[in-house]
Amino acid sequence: MKKLLQISLALATALTAFAAQAQDVKAGERKAAMCIGCHGIPGYQASFPEIHKVPMIAGQNAKYIVAALQAYAKGDRKHPTMRGIAASMTEQDMADMAAFYEQQAKLPAVADSVAAPSANVAELLNKGACISCHGANFSKAIDPSYPKLAGQHADYLTVALKAYKVERNANVGRNNAIMVGQVKQFSNAELKAMAKYISSLPTELATVPQPKLR
Incomplete structure (x- = not known):
């Protein structure tokens, strides 16, 4: 009984600590100052590894944002700027x-049904089993550590997908066993076609412009 009580107390402490982290929104707003130069400017484009709009992250799943930052910090996602930023951050x-x-984004939830893709794109999405993780509307992933994709910039999605095909490059590439296996089935043109469809869907994501004076 004593051992069980100790385990219960330890679990309660861990859950309390996690809840405190996940709910400190005001602290997050202050810390986001390092992010707004890219993610707070609508239409802002990055030039590495090729020109593309930076992803919309307002409204994104918090657990996914943490997972992505951890991947950049560990080098599982290779991007010099993002790795430098993520490596400087604590949990x-x-x-x-x-x-x-x-x-940050207060958009209505995406409906359960969305516009169907063309037959060709539907075949590609089925081949990749995309909905099994990202949800039928690409906005309600089966786990919050997976990203909402619907409405995300097509050029960003294309660049991100192609990164899973890159090998032995110190500055470019993404390492995720599931995604690597799925993406390598497709040509870059097929990845672009899937990204274009997903970007056309109703979204819960946004880029929220930041005030010039904070």
């Missing part, structure tokens, strides 16, 4: 910023 920083961005 608390990541949790705070993720909580802030998750609630």
